[in-house]
Amino acid sequence: MRKTWQSVPLFILALLCASVSVFPQLKISASSYVPTFVNRTGTNANTDHYSVTYGADVWVRSMGTVPSWSADGGQNWTAGTSDVTQGAFRNVEFVNGRFFALCDTSCAAGKQIQYSDDGKSWSGATAPTTGIPVNDAKWNDVSFGNGVLVAVSAGMNAGNETANRILRSTDNGLTWTTGQLPCRNCSAPLAYETAEAVVFAEGLFVAVGSKIMTSEDGLTWTVRATATLEDIAYGNGSFVAVTPVGNGTNHVWRSDNGVSWTTVSHASIGTSPTYVHRIRFGNGVFLFGSSTRFLTTANGST
Numbered sequence: 162m163r164k165t166w167q168s169v170p171l172f173i174l175a176l177l178c179a180s181v182s183v184f185p186q187l188k189i190s191a192s193s194y195v196p197t198f199v200n201r202t203g204t205n206a207n208t209d210h211y212s213v214t215y216g217a218d219v220w221v222r223s224m225g226t227v228p229s230w231s232a233d234g235g236q237n238w239t240a241g242t243s244d245v246t247q248g249a250f251r252n253v254e255f256v257n258g259r260f261f262a263l264c265d266t267s268c269a270a271g272k273q274i275q276y277s278d279d280g281k282s283w284s285g286a287t288a289p290t291t292g293i294p295v296n297d298a299k300w301n302d303v304s305f306g307n308g309v310l311v312a313v314s315a316g317m318n319a320g321n322e323t324a325n326r327i328l329r330s331t332d333n334g335l336t337w338t339t340g341q342l343p344c345r346n347c348s349a350p351l352a353y354e355t356a357e358a359v360v361f362a363e364g365l366f367v368a369v370g371s372k373i374m375t376s377e378d379g380l381t382w383t384v385r386a387t388a389t390l391e392d393i394a395y396g397n398g399s400f401v402a403v404t405p406v407g408n409g410t411n412h413v414w415r416s417d418n419g420v421s422w423t424t425v426s427h428a429s430i431g432t433s434p435t436y437v438h439r440i441r442f443g444n445g446v447f448l449f450g451s452s453t454r455f456l457t458t459a460n461g462s463t
Contacts (some may be wrong), residue, residue: 203236216255221280223253230280243283256305263300270295276334288337293325306361311379313356324353329379340380362395367419369393369402386422396442401461403440412437415461
C-alpha cells in the first residue's frame with residue numbers, strides 16, 4: 162500500500178504536523194507543485210486532532226477514542242460511533258478499501274485497532290490480548306500488500322521490551338495475529354527494534370523506526386540500514402523517508418528498491434527540524450516539512 166493523497170480538492174495539514182494552526186512559507190524544491198491549504202471554520206473544524214485520511218467519499222480524523230468524519234471537505238465534522246470505549250487512537254488510515262484507527266496509549270486489550278467501511282460507524286477488531294503492546298501500545302501505521310495487512314508499533318509490553326511489534330491480518334482487518342521485529346540486542350537485557358511507519362511497494366513491506374527493515378510477508382524482517390526515521394512514502398519509483406533528527410538540511414533518506422539506502426541533503430526547512438514527522442506522495446511529488454516551511458521533491462534525490 163502506497164501512502165498517497167487521493168485526487169480531491171483539499172489537502173489537510175494534519176497529514177504532516179499535528180496541532181499546526183498556521184501555514185507559513187512554502188519552499189519549492191524540484192517541483193512547481195505546492196498544495197493550497199485552506200483554514201476551515203465549521204462545526205468542530207478547529208478541534209485538536211492527530212491525523213487525517215480520505216476514503217469512501219469522506220475525510221476521517223483521529224482525535225480521541227472514536228474518529229470523526231467530514232463529508233464537505235473538512236468544513237464540518239461529526240463524531241463517529243464505535244463499540245470501543247477506551248484508548249487514544251492517534252493514527253487513522255484508509256487501506257485496501259477500509260478505514261483503520263490505531264491505538265497509541267491507554268488501549269483496551271484486544272481492541273488496539275478499529276475498522277470502518279464508511280468512516281462513520283466503527284468496530285473493534287479482534288487482536289491478541291497478551292504478549293504485545295496494549296496500554297503503552299503506540300500502534301503507528303498500517304499497510305497492505307501480498308494479501309496481508311501489516312500494522313507496526315513502537316510500544317512496550319506492560320513496560321517491558323517485546324519483539325511482538327507487528328500485527329498481521331489476512332481477512333482485511335477483522336482479526337489480527339502477532340509478528341516479530343528483529344532484536345537489536347539479542348543477549349540480556351533483550352531489546353528489539355521499533356517501527357513508526359510502514360509502506361508496501363516493489364513487492365516489499367518497508368518499515369522505519371529504530372532501523373530501516375523490509376519483509377515480504379510481515380513475518381520475517383531484515384534490517385537494511387541504521388537510521389532513526391518517523392515516516393516513509395513511495396512514489397515515482399522511489400522510497401523516501403524522513404527523520405526529525407538533524408540540522409534542517411539532512412532529514413531525508415531515499416531508496417530505489419527499499420533495500421539500499423542513502424541520505425540526501427536538501428534545502429533548509431528552518432529552525433524547527435524536530436517537527437519533521439510526516440511525508441506524503443501525491444500529484445507526482447513528495448511533500449514534507451517542519452512547522453515553518455515545506456519542501457517538495459519528485460523522487461527524493463533533489
